[in-house]
Amino acid sequence: MRRVFISDCEGPISKNDNAFEMTASFVPDGDRLFVAISRYDDVLADIVKKTGYMAGGTLKLILPFLRAYDVTDIKMEEFSARQLTLIANIKETLQHVRSIADAFIVSTSYEHYIRAMCHALEFPCENAYCTKLEVDKYFVPENEKAELKKLAHEIAQMPIFEIPLEAKSLKDLAEPAQKMIQRLDHMFWNEIASMKSGKIYQEVKPMGGTGKAEAIRDIVRRLCVRLAEVMYVGDSITDEQAFRLVKENGGLAVSFNGNQYAIENAEVAVLSSNSIVTAVLADIFCRFGKARTMDLVERWNGEALKESPVDKTLLDRLFRLYPDELPKVKIITRGNMETLIKESTQFRKSVRGEDIGRLG
Numbered sequence: 001m002r003r004v005f006i007s008d009c010e011g012p013i014s015k016n017d018n019a020f021e022m023t024a025s026f027v028p029d030g031d032r033l034f035v036a037i038s039r040y041d042d043v044l045a046d047i048v049k050k051t052g053y054m055a056g057g058t059l060k061l062i063l064p065f066l067r068a069y070d071v072t073d074i075k076m077e078e079f080s081a082r083q084l085t086l087i088a089n090i091k092e093t094l095q096h097v098r099s100i101a102d103a104f105i106v107s108t109s110y111e112h113y114i115r116a117m118c119h120a121l122e123f124p125c126e127n128a129y130c131t132k133l134e135v136d137k138y139f140v141p142e143n144e145k146a147e148l149k150k151l152a153h154e155i156a157q158m159p160i161f162e163i164p165l166e167a168k169s170l171k172d173l174a175e176p177a178q179k180m181i182q183r184l185d186h187m188f189w190n191e192i193a194s195m196k197s198g199k200i201y202q203e204v205k206p207m208g209g210t211g212k213a214e215a216i217r218d219i220v221r222r223l224c225v226r227l228a229e230v231m232y233v234g235d236s237i238t239d240e241q242a243f244r245l246v247k248e249n250g251g252l253a254v255s256f257n258g259n260q261y262a263i264e265n266a267e268v269a270v271l272s273s274n275s276i277v278t279a280v281l282a283d284i285f286c287r288f289g290k291a292r293t294m295d296l297v298e299r300w301n302g303e304a305l306k307e308s309p310v311d312k313t314l315l316d317r318l319f320r321l322y323p324d325e326l327p328k329v330k331i332i333t334r335g336n337m338e339t340l341i342k343e344s345t346q347f348r349k350s351v352r353g354e355d356i357g358r359l360g
Contacts, residue, residue, distance in 0.1 A: 003229045003286040005097045006216060008242075009107035009117060009130075011235030011348075012256040012278065013094075015085040017356040018113040019059050022079055026069050029156035031355060036155050037061050038359050039163065040184050042237060045209060046261070047167055056108035056208020056238040059131055061188055063204060064197040067140045068148035076112040076135065084116055087351075089317075091121050093279040096314065101286035102223055103127065106215045108208040108238045129215040131206045140197045148197065151187055158183075165260065165341075208238035213245045227251050231285045231293075233278060235348070236359075237261035252290050254281060255332070257348040263332060263341045268297055271347040272327035276318050281329075283311050300329045 010016055020038075023030035038058045045055035097103045105128040107114055114130040117123070140148070161177035170178055192198050207215065212234075220227055228250030232242055235258040243253040243265035255266035256278060263269055270277050285293040288309060296308050305315055305326075318326070328347075332340060349358065 001229065001289070002223065002225055003101045003231070003289075004219060004223060004225060005101045005103045005282050005286060006106055006219065006230060006232045006242075007104075007278075008212075008234040008236070008239055009105050009109050009114065009128075011258070011352070012233045012275070013087055013090050013105070013121075014117060015087060015352045015356070016083060016113070017352075017359055018080055018083070018109050019062060020356060020359060021083055022071070022076065023062055023066065025079065026071050026075070027065055027152060029153070030065075032156040032160070033065065033152050034058070034062060035160055035355070035359065036158050037184075039161060040181060042163060043170070043173075043181055045237060046240075047163070047169060047172075054206060054209035054211055054238075055240065056131075056206040056211075059108060059110065059206045059208075060201060060204045063133075063135065063138070063200045064140065064148050064192055064195070065152045067135060067138055067197060067200075068145040068152070071135065073112065073134060073136045076110060077116065080110075080113040081116040081119075084113075084120055086117075086120065088274040089279070090275040093275040093282075094121055094123055096279050096311070097282045097286070098123075100283065102219075104215075104219050105129070106207065106212050106219075106242065107131075108206055108212070129207055129212075129218075131204070131208075133204060138197055138200050140195075144195050144197055147195070148192070151191070155184070155187070210241050212238060213241040216242055216245055228290070231282060234266070235259065235262050240265045250290065252281075252285055252293060254278075255344065257344060257351055259345050259348060260341045263337060263344055267332055268294075269330050269332050269340045269344055270327065271329075271344055273351050274321055274327070276314065276321055277327050277329060279314050280305070280310055280318060283314055284308065294331065297329055297331055300326065302326065 020034045023034040041058040044050040044053050107130045109130050110133050111130050114128050118125045158180050230246050230251035232246040233254045233256050235256050247253040253266040254268045255262040256270045
């Protein structure tokens with residue numbers, strides 16, 4: 001049986017949030033600017049459900065500000081290669097997966113970052129789906145640069161609001177957050193959209209949300225396999241539709257150090273600083289199928305692993321890395337979901353840092 005391994009990039013493969021780090025590096029107060037826009041992105045995608053808007057839109061919304069500060073394609077390439085930080089053991093994990101299955105990456109990240117990552121991992125770029133972008137083609141006049149810099153400063157000074165877990169509409173947010181969203185709505189969809197640089201919003205299509213789901217459909221069409229033969233690994237709001245597509249069609253949806261959005265939509269939660277766990281789950285899924293994988297997860301302990309048909313070289317490596325206590329791997333249920341959200345969100349921050357870990 002031919003099976004397919006598909007993974008998000010930032011989180012399961014690397015520790016970076018490339019767009020956040022780039023904005024923080026090239027734009028004054030860019031860290032706060034990015035976090036504010038990312039929170040706005042979460043609201044549009046998950047609460048407002050803005051027509052035609054996909055999770056991961058932050059990568060589009062931030063681009064006029066990057067261009068205002070003269071960020072170019074070459075700068076993005078060089079920055080991405082220089083800042084690349086991988087999850088431990090991921091090169092070996094992907095090499096093993098590619099020896100037993102077809103492997104793909106489906107990422108919201110800009111293609112500059114994905115090229116750098118594929119080069120470092122010796123992973124075929126043709127098997128990576130990502131956000132296509134030629135930023136140099138977008139000309140920003142000097143007067144627009146000045147206006148965009150003012151808007152960037154205004155956003156960076158806004159308070160970072162929290163989204164309650166139970167929020168279903170804008171009315172469920174605090175009043176200051178509602179006013180902030182109204183201001184951002186006007187800023188992005190009226191002021192910036194009417195600028196020359198607003199062309200970016202029409203043309204750039206971030207690979208997030210439904211885009212990731214469509215990429216998965218494209219992969220299974222190319223390979224002539226069923227969605228039931230897909231294992232998908234993700235960690236954030238941009239993976240919601242991908243998780244649901246795979247899970248509802250009999251495949252395996254795995255959250256790797258995922259946030260609330262990932263835990264709510266995946267089937268298995270992994271909390272690990274090392275990708276060896278991904279390799280173990282992929283090994284048994286790709287060689288023996290979902291039922292055997294879920295059985296192992298349900299009995300996740302040293303004895304069950306030793307009795308399992310998982311590749312012995314992988315198991316030896318796992319037990320050498322974790323001689324005392326294995327990383328947490330759990331089937332997600334209604335009963336443990338709230339606890340896993342808290343544990344996984346906190347663990348995510350410990351692996352990727354507080355700033356990146358709190359992003360949606």
